[in-house]
Amino acid sequence: MSGYDVDLFVIGGGSGGVRAARIAAQHGARVMLAEEYRLGGTCVIRGCVPKKLLVYASRFRAEFDDAGGFGWDVSHATFDWPTLIANKDKEIARLEAAYTATLDRAGVGIAKSRAVIADAHTVQLADGKRVRAAYILIATGAAPGYGDPIDGVEHAISSNEAFHLPRLPPQILIQGGGYIAVEFAGIFAGLGAHVTLVYRGENILRGFDDDVRAHVRMDMEKHGIKVVTGCKVAAIERIGQRLSARLSSGNQVGVDCVMFAVGRPPNVAGIGLEAAGVAIGKNGGIAVDDYSRSSIANIYAVGDVTNRIALTPVAIREGHAFADTVFGGKPTIVDHRNVPTAVFSDPEVGTVGLTEAQARAQLGRTDVYKAMFKPLKATLSGRDTTVLIKLVVDGLTDRVVGCHIVGEGAAEMIQVAAIAVRMGASKADFDDTMALHPTTAEELVTMRHKSASYAREAAE
Numbered sequence: 001m002s003g004y005d006v007d008l009f010v011i012g013g014g015s016g017g018v019r020a021a022r023i024a025a026q027h028g029a030r031v032m033l034a035e036e037y038r039l040g041g042t043c044v045i046r047g048c049v050p051k052k053l054l055v056y057a058s059r060f061r062a063e064f065d066d067a068g069g070f071g072w073d074v075s076h077a078t079f080d081w082p083t084l085i086a087n088k089d090k091e092i093a094r095l096e097a098a099y100t101a102t103l104d105r106a107g108v109g110i111a112k113s114r115a116v117i118a119d120a121h122t123v124q125l126a127d128g129k130r131v132r133a134a135y136i137l138i139a140t141g142a143a144p145g146y147g148d149p150i151d152g153v154e155h156a157i158s159s160n161e162a163f164h165l166p167r168l169p170p171q172i173l174i175q176g177g178g179y180i181a182v183e184f185a186g187i188f189a190g191l192g193a194h195v196t197l198v199y200r201g202e203n204i205l206r207g208f209d210d211d212v213r214a215h216v217r218m219d220m221e222k223h224g225i226k227v228v229t230g231c232k233v234a235a236i237e238r239i240g241q242r243l244s245a246r247l248s249s250g251n252q253v254g255v256d257c258v259m260f261a262v263g264r265p266p267n268v269a270g271i272g273l274e275a276a277g278v279a280i281g282k283n284g285g286i287a288v289d290d291y292s293r294s295s296i297a298n299i300y301a302v303g304d305v306t307n308r309i310a311l312t313p314v315a316i317r318e319g320h321a322f323a324d325t326v327f328g329g330k331p332t333i334v335d336h337r338n339v340p341t342a343v344f345s346d347p348e349v350g351t352v353g354l355t356e357a358q359a360r361a362q363l364g365r366t367d368v369y370k371a372m373f374k375p376l377k378a379t380l381s382g383r384d385t386t387v388l389i390k391l392v393v394d395g396l397t398d399r400v401v402g403c404h405i406v407g408e409g410a411a412e413m414i415q416v417a418a419i420a421v422r423m424g425a426s427k428a429d430f431d432d433t434m435a436l437h438p439t440t441a442e443e444l445v446t447m448r449h450k451s452a453s454y455a456r457e458a459a460e
């Protein structure tokens with residue numbers, strides 16, 4: 001690929017871009033990558049990793065509360081937000097350095113700069129420098145959105161700022177019903193804040209199984225989070241140190257902080273897509289084919305900017321597959337089916353495959369197996385919580401097409417269950433597997449009776 005300065009220019013140093021750059025370099029390509037903020041991208045700097053650290057912090061409250069039933073006295077536990085944030089920041093800086101070192105070792109040139117496409121083979125950096133590239137990979141991710149314009153929106157923060165608040169807000173209103181809103185509701189409530197979650201839809205966690213949605217909401221409310229649905233924030237006003245949020249219902253809520261988590265539009269604006277003729281898809285992301293190739297033959301896109309499935313492991317797989325396809329001589333398509341996913345809420349959710357509603361719409365016959373029970377730990381702790389385990393089965397083939405878990409350890413369980421679901425395990429395979437006792441997960445292999453739907457049970 002002589003005639004070019006590099007074989008590959010990657011725009012964006014997040015999950016997808018870093019993996020693609022490293023693998024392409026290992027395949028022998030001359031690679032350059034531009035990152036305008038911090039290497040590691042959303043996941044490492046202000047997404048999955050810092051969020052999970054905050055989730056861990058928030059869960060100590062329940063552990064301390066539960067400890068009494070097991071004979072412990074931890075009644076004098078106190079929490080310090082600045083210590084948590086400082087320790088989290090230290091770990092994120094360590095990870096950022098590790099990402100930089102990995103790219104250095106692979107021989108990838110790093111430009112700490114915004115990059116914009118000037119034409120199909122040229123990328124321009126912030127200082128005006130132009131780099132000619134045989135291939136361009138767009139991996140610019142997504143950014144927090146704020147929904148419809150409202151008065152006072154400038155007073156609201158997004159998840160980006162939530163990681164750097166100077167103090168824990170005593171009262172917070174979170175608008176949104178997706179996993180980020182629900183997770184932060186759990187984080188702030190666990191750390192001691194009064195949380196109101198406001199969502200315009202009929203129930204939180206749209207797209208998840210209906211039983212999961214109902215169960216999570218029920219438990220969140222039991223644990224003191226106020227969930228207001230069918231409603232949104234209409235205006236925000238600053239009154240001294242506090243904020244007043246006017247809801248579409250007419251109610252006024254006084255809080256110390258308003259956070260919006262109402263979706264993450266792909267970062268497609270102002271990066272020169274028009275200059276190169278790169279097309280946007282109906283989903284608002286860069287339109288790509290199965291190999292992540294855009295409408296322009298030498299320009300590819302991976303990760304959140306394509307708005308396929310906005311998760312780190314998916315972006316990483318897409319970046320890796322791109323590098324193998326273009327520079328490794330191994331055309332690779334990423335399978336976007338049966339992607340396991342978690343909500344690190346309180347209670348936690350792990351899910352893979354079809355929801356009951358999807359299965360009923362897509363399959364000839366659907367069987368559902370469900371267990372709802374008090375976990376063993378709650379017997380001594382006295383915690384008012386139940387676990388939900390649900391298998392969705394193709395009634396004609398007996399294949400397990402969906403697995404949904406709500407409760408402690410759900411994310412860890414679902415990662416393993418996803419292997420079985422992806423391999424096409426039948427309900428009989430689950431039943432033939434010996435139970436591991438005493439665990440929550442043993443219910444996955446001991447459910448023998450088909451259930452009516454949760455919604456029906458609740459109504460009866």
Ligand SMILES: Cc1cc2nc3c(=O)[nH]c(=O)nc-3n(C[C@H](O)[C@H](O)[C@H](O)COP(=O)(O)OP(=O)(O)OC[C@H]3O[C@@H](n4cnc5c(N)ncnc54)[C@H](O)[C@@H]3O)c2cc1C
Pocket residue numbers: 011012013014015016017034035036037038039040041042043044046047048049051113114115116139140141142159180267271302303304305310311312313315
């Ligand atoms: C609060 C939160 C929690 C999350 N939790 C999870 C989770 O638990 N599990 C999970 O799987 N996923 C989670 N995600 C989603 C996950 O972070 C993303 O799916 C993932 O980071 C996408 O990777 P990416 O490479 O596509 O984009 P990103 O990681 O966003 O990287 C894009 C990079 O491009 C840079 N950039 C943008 N434009 C330019 C430009 N013009 N020039 C140079 N650089 C540019 C950005 O600064 C950014 O660093 C979470 C996200 C958030 C916000």
